[in-house]
Amino acid sequence: xxxxxxxxxxxxxxxxxxxxxxxxxxxxxxxxxxxxxxxxxxxxxxxxxxxxxxxxxxxxxxxxxxxxxxxxxxxxxxxxxxxxxxxxxxxxxxxxxxxxxxxxxxxxxxxxxxxxxxxxxxxxxxxxxxxxxxxxxxxxxxxxxxxxxxxxxxxxxxxxxxxxxxxxxxxxxxxxxxxxxxxxxxxxxxxxxxxxxxxxxxxxxxxxxxxxxxxxxxxxxxxxxxxxxxxxxxxxxxxxxxxxxxxxxxxxx
Numbered sequence: 001x002x003x004x005x006x007x008x009x010x011x012x013x014x015x016x017x018x019x020x021x022x023x024x025x026x027x028x029x030x031x032x033x034x035x036x037x038x039x040x041x042x043x044x045x046x047x048x049x050x051x052x053x054x055x056x057x058x059x060x061x062x063x064x065x066x067x068x069x070x071x072x073x074x075x076x077x078x079x080x081x082x083x084x085x086x087x088x089x090x091x092x093x094x095x096x097x098x099x100x101x102x103x104x105x106x107x108x109x110x111x112x113x114x115x116x117x118x119x120x121x122x123x124x125x126x127x128x129x130x131x132x133x134x135x136x137x138x139x140x141x142x143x144x145x146x147x148x149x150x151x152x153x154x155x156x157x158x159x160x161x162x163x164x165x166x167x168x169x170x171x172x173x174x175x176x177x178x179x180x181x182x183x184x185x186x187x188x189x190x191x192x193x194x195x196x197x198x199x200x201x202x203x204x205x206x207x208x209x210x211x212x213x214x215x216x217x218x219x220x221x222x223x224x225x226x227x228x229x230x231x232x233x234x235x236x237x238x239x240x241x242x243x244x245x246x247x248x249x250x251x252x253x
Contacts, residue, residue, distance in 0.1 A: 011046065012053060145205070147205040147206065209251055215244070220241050
């Protein structure tokens with residue numbers, strides 16, 4: 001059974017002009033001609049075309065495709081193995097590309113959806129994207145991080161302003177207790193620590209007492225966090241730490 005050039009073009013999803021070109025360069029010469037001289041392709045020709053298109057899809061130049069297909073020493077089974085190896089490598093490459101695109105999409109979707117002007121209005125000189133890579137590296141495989149990213153993905157400028165105001169209110173209340181020389185293990189300081197934990201749970205992720213204790217240690221150990229609190233009140237980072245630890249102890253005892 002033979003097929004016309006138009007039929008083959010339709011089967012293979014190529015143009016008639018492409019088939020004419022393959023014939024002209026000797027890459028795919030049709031096995032038959034009609035009485036009128038028109039090209040007629042056999043099933044074997046279609047098999048060869050399939051192989052040509054496979055190698056072309058992988059980016060092989062036509063000259064190399066011809067050399068591969070016309071090698072007299074080529075074992076058909078070895079040829080199939082070669083195609084399988086190439087296809088497997090292509091799949092792996094595409095999977096990696098797809099994963100990279102997915103990560104980019106996730107980063108975009110999970111990012112803070114604010115204009116530069118709105119970011120400045122909410123965060124001032126602090127750039128929330130500056131430490132994103134570090135956060136992803138340190139906590140990206142944890143559920144609290146994923147939960148936080150899911151939540152903030154939908155936050156508007158008004159949401160961030162509300163969260164900023166809540167945080168500032170809590171911090172200022174701690175500073176006021178310090179000014180009054182109230183013990184960080186007092187009932188009032190522990191209540192503020194509990195408020196701090198609940199604000200995190202409400203706005204970002206489920207902040208357990210264990211997680212809250214870890215944050216308290218980081219507020220003192222990480223210079224970036226410590227300096228933020230120290231600019232408000234010298235010793236505030238340590239005061240906040242003591243209050244959080246005392247509050248966690250009374251709830252987990």
